[in-house]
Amino acid sequence: MTAEQEHFSQVYHLIMAAWGSQAVRAIASLSVAEHLDSGPLSAQDIALRESADPAMTYRLLRAGVALGLLTYDADQGTFSPTPMLAVLHKDSPVSLKHYAQAAIGPTFWLPAVLLPESVAMGSPQVVQVLGSSVFEYFGKNPAEARQFSAAMTDLSTPVIREAAAAIDVGTAKTVLDVGGAYGAFVSELVRRNPRLTGSVLELAHVAAAVEDETRERGLEGRITGVAGDFFESVPAADIYLLKHVLHDWDDTSCRSILSNIRDAMRPGARLFIVEMLISDTGASTGAALMDMAMLFATTGQERDLTQFDTLLTAAGLRRTQATPLLSPYVLLEAEAA
Numbered sequence: 309m310t311a312e313q314e315h316f317s318q319v320y321h322l323i324m325a326a327w328g329s330q331a332v333r334a335i336a337s338l339s340v341a342e343h344l345d346s347g348p349l350s351a352q353d354i355a356l357r358e359s360a361d362p363a364m365t366y367r368l369l370r371a372g373v374a375l376g377l378l379t380y381d382a383d384q385g386t387f388s389p390t391p392m393l394a395v396l397h398k399d400s401p402v403s404l405k406h407y408a409q410a411a412i413g414p415t416f417w418l419p420a421v422l423l424p425e426s427v428a429m430g431s432p433q434v435v436q437v438l439g440s441s442v443f444e445y446f447g448k449n450p451a452e453a454r455q456f457s458a459a460m461t462d463l464s465t466p467v468i469r470e471a472a473a474a475i476d477v478g479t480a481k482t483v484l485d486v487g488g489a490y491g492a493f494v495s496e497l498v499r500r501n502p503r504l505t506g507s508v509l510e511l512a513h514v515a516a517a518v519e520d521e522t523r524e525r526g527l528e529g530r531i532t533g534v535a536g537d538f539f540e541s542v543p544a545a546d547i548y549l550l551k552h553v554l555h556d557w558d559d560t561s562c563r564s565i566l567s568n569i570r571d572a573m574r575p576g577a578r579l580f581i582v583e584m585l586i587s588d589t590g591a592s593t594g595a596a597l598m599d600m601a602m603l604f605a606t607t608g609q610e611r612d613l614t615q616f617d618t619l620l621t622a623a624g625l626r627r628t629q630a631t632p633l634l635s636p637y638v639l640l641e642a643e644a645a
């Protein structure tokens with residue numbers, strides 16, 4: 309292959325990755341990983357269980373083989389899982405099933421198509437396709453909202469374990485997960501620290517499900533959902549968690565969220581932020597691509613340490629620590645200045 313052909317092939321694969329992503333999403337949606345728990349199955353078997361079209365199911369599963377998620381036994385006409393497929397299983401300890409469904413589902417895929425227009429206009433064109441901002445859209449579309457909250461739990465699980473292990477709660481008794489979705493982060497911290505009780509400040513439609521989720525995690529009675537708006541006010545707690553929230557918002561909005569946390573802080577209270585760190589040079593693929601999602605779907609962005617420090621200072625807070633987590637995540641600790 310000439311260098312020219314190789315570059316053509318590399319760029320072609322970057323483009324075709326979009327179809328591959330949608331195949332992964334469809335395989336997750338058809339619960340292929342769960343069906344194969346009972347052993348190898350034909351496309352027809354899976355189609356029958358999902359009320360799907362057998363010929364199209366076969367073509368989808370064949371793409372799954374090409375993507376490394378499945379193997380095919382031509383003699384038996386059956387498909388089997390590879391270890392990678394386990395990540396699309398709902399019961400996997402490190403599942404991305406809901407993330408596969410939500411991250412490239414209509415709420416993000418439709419505005420993603422307007423990425424060039426967003427860059428040209430200098431603002432996300434999300435209202436053109438969803439009729440509102442992403443979070444307002446979720447308020448009106450409960451099924452997609454539930455899938456998004458579950459996707460946040462999926463995406464967060466590995467980094468949350470690391471972050472919770474790195475937090476010394478000291479004498480704290482209460483912890484508030486600000487914009488915590490179903491409370492995966494606060495759950496992990498509460499599980500590790502039996503004296504802590506937790507709550508999750510969330511939009512009403514998300515807060516309503518927090519206690520059910522908490523029961524499923526075996527933490528019944530230790531975490532409550534609090535319906536509210538972090539732009540209005542934030543309840544008092546000894547420890548505040550803020551994960552993957554600041555990246556959704558522009559600087560002015562971030563200052564408002566952080567100032568509300570600062571106003572609620574009791575003496576000795578601490579704030580822990582988990583976000584991706586981005587830098588001009590050597591930007592990680594994870595952070596740079598998440599930044600694209602923030603560009604086309606929100607007013608936010610991924611930030612570097614200096615940008616986080618500027619936001620904290622403007623809100624009357626002072627960063628005391630920055631602990632690198634699973635790349636490109638960082639755990640920032642702050643207190644009242």
Ligand SMILES: C[S@@+](CC[C@H](N)C(=O)[O-])C[C@H]1O[C@@H](n2cnc3c(N)ncnc32)[C@H](O)[C@@H]1O
Nearest residue numbers: 443460464487488489510511536537538551552
């Ligand atoms: C990107 S998600 C992060 C969820 C969670 N912290 C995590 O990392 O998995 C942002 C969360 O902020 C919540 N949110 C958005 N606007 C909010 C508001 N005004 N007040 C409270 N929560 C809000 C959303 O419902 C969503 O669950």
